[in-house]
Amino acid sequence: MAWDTERTKRLLLDAATDEFTEHGLAGGRVDRIATAAGVNKERIYQYFGKKDDLFAAVLASRLRDSMDAVTMEGRGPAAAGDYAGRLFDHHLVDGVIPRLVFWEGLERAELAAADEARAEYHHTKVERFRAMLPGVDHEAAAELFLTVVSLVNAWPVLSHLDRLIVASPDEGAARIAARRRVLVRTVEVLANDVCGPAASAD
Template identity: 70%
Template sequence: MAWDTERTRRRLLDAATAEFAEHGLAGARVDRIAQAAGVNKERIYQYFGKKDDLFAAVLGTRLRASMDDVPMTGVGADAVGDYAGRLFEHHVADGVIPRLVFWEGLERGPAAAAAAARVEYHREKLTRFQALLPGVDRDTAGELLLTIVSLVNAWPVLGQLDRLLVGDGSGTDRVAERRAAIVATATAAASAALERAR
């Protein structure tokens, strides 16, 4: 019977996603990934190379999927706020991307910013985002997108700060409140950027 290469790759990516999200790059173990995927660990090296390359493949796959799952639509400040709100919902529901991005920042830092695939992904994401803001230059759009991504990614992994700064949220829908705050911030910042561009 022929080996189903694509199915094996998917199983390895799924197992690696769970492992890296939980333990980070340094704490992840290739043998646990292989066991969870039900394959020999040599398959990991055969398909992905070293552990750093597998981490990059996992994060790249998740980021690409999120760009399709959360499209940027419309034009203007409200479109930016809408995008920020939907991206927040996506990341809260999934939780994996924020964890992977934080692990990447802690463990890979500048090396991640030099990876060709990541550079291309972010170039494309920024181009799509800039289309929401006619007349706004690329650097300003980049600052605004960085602000949105930082806000959206931080909340799912920094829950302790939410409790320390806002409280336990007893009797409130804390997710909805945080989403509203992010949407308001993104909308206001986009309005200011558009006004300056005029």
């Protein structure tokens, strides 16, 4: 029977996603990944290279999926705010990307920053974001997009700061909804400032 390479790769990526989300790169163990996937760990090295490369492959895969799952639609500041809100929702349901990105920042920031494929991915995201904002250049769109990503990614991994700083009596869905409103409004205000006269004319 022929070996199903693509299925094996998917099993390994899924197992590695769980492992790295929970333990990060340094704490993640190749033997646990192989066991969870039901695959000989030599396959990991064969298909992905060293553990660091597997981590990068996991994050790249999840980022591509999120680009398809949370599309950029519409035009103007309200569209930017709507995108931020939907990305916030996505990361609440599936907190994998925020956790992986924070682990990456702690453990492999320089490698990630030098990754040409990741740079191209983010360039594409910024250009799609810029297309929603009339009259905005790439640099201004990139600054605003970085703000969106930072705000959205922070909530799933820094929620303890909410309890310390805001100390809201609301809990659960009510508190999440309140935070979402603040985030969306913040992005709308910033987008309106960046778009300037062009936004008013649209």
